[in-house]
Amino acid sequence: MTPTAVSCATKPELLRSVRAVARSLALPVDTRARLVLAVTAAAEAALAAGEPVTLTWNEDPAADDGAWLLTLAFASPRPSAAAEASRLPLPAASVADGAVVWSLPAKAPGRAADAARTGDARGDADADGAGQDSGATEVRAADVADLEEELRAVVARADALGADHRRLKDELSETNSGVLALYVQLDERDEALRNAHGQTLRELEDALRPSPIKVDGVELAVHYAPAGTDAPTGGDLYDWFVLPDGTVHITIVDALGHGVTSTRSALNVTHAVRTLALEGHDLQSIVGRTDEILLSFDRQTMATVLLARLNPATGELRLANGSHPPALLLRADGTARYLDVRGRGIGFPLPGSDHLLTERMAPGDLLVLYTDGLTESRRDPLEGETRLIEAARKHAIGAIEDIPGAIAEDMHTVILHPDDTLALAVRVSGTDITRG
Incomplete structure (x- = not known):
C-alpha cells in the first residue's frame, strides 16, 4: 500500500x-x-x-x-x-x-x-x-476520550503492578519464613550431630584409656590432648596396671604420625608390652621383644617407648627407654633431674633399651612422664625441658588430678609446632600398697 x-x-x-x-x-x-x-x-x-x-x-x-x-x-x-x-x-x-x-x-x-x-x-x-x-x-472530544482511556490503562496497569508487588511480598515473606524455619531445623540438626559426634569421640577416647588403678602410696593422673580437634586420639598413648608382685607398671608410647590411624600402632605397642610384662619378661628386654612381636604383622610401626616400674613399698623406680624423651624426677625439696636412658624404639635399627636406670622415690617426690608434644611445642627441646622443670615446680604441691593439665597449659602458652601431647604425673605418698 x-x-x-x-x-x-x-x-x-x-x-x-x-x-x-x-x-x-x-x-x-x-x-x-x-x-x-x-x-x-x-x-x-x-x-x-x-x-x-x-x-x-x-x-x-x-x-x-x-x-x-x-x-x-x-x-x-x-x-x-x-x-x-x-x-x-x-x-x-x-x-x-x-x-x-x-x-x-x-x-x-x-x-x-x-x-x-x-x-x-x-x-x-x-x-x-x-x-x-x-x-x-x-481539545476535541476524541482527544479527551483517548486521554481518559489511556489514563484508565495506566491506573489499571499500576493496580496490577501493585497487586503483583503485594503478592510477591507475601510470597517472599512466606519464603523467608520457610527459610528461617529450615535454618532453625538445620541448626538443631547440626547441634544434635555435634553432640552425637562429641559423645562418640568421648566414648572412643574413654575406650582407649586403661582402667584407673588405686594403689596405696602412689597417686597417678594423666592429661592428653590431640594435635587437632578433628581427631579425638593420636599416636600418644599410655597404659598402667599393677603386676602380681605389687609393683606399678607404666607404659608411655608415641607412635609416628597423627590422628586415628596412628592410634592403631600405639595400641599394638601397649598391648604387646602389657602381655610381655604380665608374662614376667625382664623390663629391659621388653622394648626389643615388642619390636619382634610387631614385626610379624605390623612392619610399618615406628614408635618411641618409655617403661617405668615403681614399687610403692620401697619407692624403687626402674626405667627402660626406646628413643623416648627422658622422665623428669622432681624431689620434694625442689631439686629436679632428667632420668636419661639410652635406647632405640620400635621400628628403629637394633631396637631396645641399652640398660635399666634405677632410682628411689621418697614421699612427696613427683615423676613426670610425657611425650615430645609437651616440650617441643616451640621447636626447641632444650628450652622446653627447662620450662618443664619450672612448670613442675609451680604445680607439684597441687591436687594430683590437676597437675598434668596445669603443666600442659603452662607449656603451651605459645605453640609453634602442634603435636599430640601426653603428660602423666606420679607422686609417692609413702603408704603401703593395696590392689585396686
Whole structure:
C-alpha cells in the first residue's frame, strides 16, 4: 500500500495524529499510550525549534500478521534526538537518516488510510470554524476520550503492578519464613550431630584409656590432648596396671604420625608390652621383644617407648627407654633431674633399651612422664625441658588430678609446632600398697 504522510507543526497536532493512527489500527491502549509518549518525546526538540515533523505510516498487506510500519521523519535531522530513541517509552525498531521507526502489528489493517482520508488522523483544524490556529489548541472530544482511556490503562496497569508487588511480598515473606524455619531445623540438626559426634569421640577416647588403678602410696593422673580437634586420639598413648608382685607398671608410647590411624600402632605397642610384662619378661628386654612381636604383622610401626616400674613399698623406680624423651624426677625439696636412658624404639635399627636406670622415690617426690608434644611445642627441646622443670615446680604441691593439665597449659602458652601431647604425673605418698 502507498505510505500515508501527515505533517505536524505543533505538539497537539502530532498527538492527535498518532492517536488517530493508533486507534484506527486497534492498537492496545497500553501500546498506544507508549507510542504517543515515544513519538512526542522523539519529536520534541524539532517542534520546539519550529521545525515541523512528518509522520509517515504504511500498512504492509504482504505480512501474514498485518504488520504495519510507522516512520517518524524530521524536516531537519537531529542526531541528538535519534540517539535517545533506544530509551523511549516504546523503544524504536531502528534509527537511520534522521528518522525514528517503530514496527507494530495492525489488528485492523486498511483503516489507517481511511482515517487519513477523512482527516481524523490530523484533526480538522476548521471543524468548528474557529480558524487555522484553533486546531493546535482545541481539545476535541476524541482527544479527551483517548486521554481518559489511556489514563484508565495506566491506573489499571499500576493496580496490577501493585497487586503483583503485594503478592510477591507475601510470597517472599512466606519464603523467608520457610527459610528461617529450615535454618532453625538445620541448626538443631547440626547441634544434635555435634553432640552425637562429641559423645562418640568421648566414648572412643574413654575406650582407649586403661582402667584407673588405686594403689596405696602412689597417686597417678594423666592429661592428653590431640594435635587437632578433628581427631579425638593420636599416636600418644599410655597404659598402667599393677603386676602380681605389687609393683606399678607404666607404659608411655608415641607412635609416628597423627590422628586415628596412628592410634592403631600405639595400641599394638601397649598391648604387646602389657602381655610381655604380665608374662614376667625382664623390663629391659621388653622394648626389643615388642619390636619382634610387631614385626610379624605390623612392619610399618615406628614408635618411641618409655617403661617405668615403681614399687610403692620401697619407692624403687626402674626405667627402660626406646628413643623416648627422658622422665623428669622432681624431689620434694625442689631439686629436679632428667632420668636419661639410652635406647632405640620400635621400628628403629637394633631396637631396645641399652640398660635399666634405677632410682628411689621418697614421699612427696613427683615423676613426670610425657611425650615430645609437651616440650617441643616451640621447636626447641632444650628450652622446653627447662620450662618443664619450672612448670613442675609451680604445680607439684597441687591436687594430683590437676597437675598434668596445669603443666600442659603452662607449656603451651605459645605453640609453634602442634603435636599430640601426653603428660602423666606420679607422686609417692609413702603408704603401703593395696590392689585396686
